[in-house]
Amino acid sequence: MQEIVGESLARRLVDWGVDTVFGLPGDGINGLMEGFRRCQDRLRFVLVHHEEAAAFMATGYAKATGRIGVCVATSGPGAIHLLNGLYDAKLDHTPVLAITGMQETSVLGSRYQQEVHTELLYQDVASYNLMVTNPQQMPGVVDIAIRDALAKRTVAHLTFPNDIQVAPAAEDPYRHVSPGKPPMSRSSLSRPPVPAAQPDLARAAEVLNAGRKVAMLVGIGARDARDEVLAVAEALASPIVKTLSGKQVVPDDHPLTTGGLGLLGTRPSEELMEECDTLLMVGTSFPYAKYLPAPGQARTVQIDVDASQIGMRVPVEAPVNADARLALQQLRPLLRERTDRSFLSRYQAERDAWRSDMESLENPDRHPVAPQYLISCVDDAAADDAILTCDSGTIATWAARHWTIRGGREFYLSGNLATMAPGLPYAIAIQHANPGRQVIAFVGDGGFAMLMAEFLTAVRHELPIKVVINNNNSYGQILWEQIILGYPEYAVRHRQPEADFGAWARACGGYGAKVTESGALPDAIRAALAHPGPALIDCDVNPNEPPMPGKVRYDQAKHFTEAFLRGQPHKAATVATVVRDKINELRS
Structure with a gap:
């Protein structure tokens, strides 16, 4: 059988170590699908129900495995649907290859049906972005696209006109030089760790050794450097603050960490940033500058493998462009062991008080x-x-504060894009990549409803994910944002009746349960986790529970009060919840 371009693409993906493609067929990619079919013994195609989910799955797969994620969609609307998930990959520095279809080259420019020029549409999201117009561009452009995505930790995109997809791969109207074979080892699929330059390390050590109140802020770029982060923090007697995406870097129960930072963070972490005189940032360019030390307050050292991320938020006195693990290993011998641990001890006490407050809110x-x-x-x-x-919204607050990183636990969400709906597709892809581990999607009713058909995907592919729905029958985060801005809530709550997503799970052939009472919850969760296949718990929760910031600012409190005075429709229930939460904290 003569090899076609679609098959050449599939074979080249396999050569690069790709074993899974997430997508949805269509007449704009029939040639590509035939190529995938011919290679189905080595390349698994995961059929989804919505292209947006395919892009989220590719992103989640790449985040969890460190390998490139691949998604495919047909021309026109299918390609458009990929974009939200692809922007999630781009903004969280995740390598993903998107493959789309295109109308035949003979009709391009004729306003043909579904003629959307995806190479133009994808200009902003994709670092490498090409429409393939000659069979002999294969497989070289695949090599370039994958190398680009891996080296830059971003999105690459290839689009194939229909006639090119089915053209003989050997067809060559021009003279071309065939590319060689791609690297085969797993380690060669990403850039090698970059050590730090000695002068940069010396400058970093000088700044850190001179500090009296040193704080560390670590992000997902330090995910493979847990031991090194802890060793440096111990030497500096430095509390460790974590970004939300970097939650898994250090165990939440470790004595050196004060928890997260930002709107979803902890009060001790925020106050720590207001007091420290020296800041060591590792593997993060934390986007919310208002939570970082004020200008001129702290001397800053920043370690990042991507030089473009250094100094984006605060002035950096000692930049270190290097792999986090290697740089910290190199830095540790240059640091003087700190004997004065009073700064750390004070914030450890503050952290213990915060944890007690959070535990008091976990009231059955x-x-x-x-x-x-x-x-x-x-x-x-x-x-x-x-x-x-996890999805974005109020559920991210609850997960940030009440999901404990311990042992080998991990945590993934849409970090910088903060889009709704990735929780379920992430779980499916990560379960596919980790068949022996427990994978749980903690999602809201709003995000789940957007892509709920993908629960059926999990059932059909026998992926035993567990889904827990925090069902407040509203768009909770938007509700509280309206109030904080000083407006009464509007158009953020769904009408009755509330959905029963447990019934949907059972209709799909999975385990499903609806929970409305606290007393039934522990057994329901345990039953879902013990179920051998996909399982879902839909729990009705208090819709008036406020996701309060770790430290409430004056302007937030002022706008909250003004909104209530202007006629907040659920005033009584919300006030009762806030007062009850405060009473629980005081009792703890």
């Missing part, structure tokens, strides 16, 4: 069910190597 006696109690039940029952995926 509350009705409606407190969302903090829901995620605490998941936290208690989940395995020590469980992987939690």
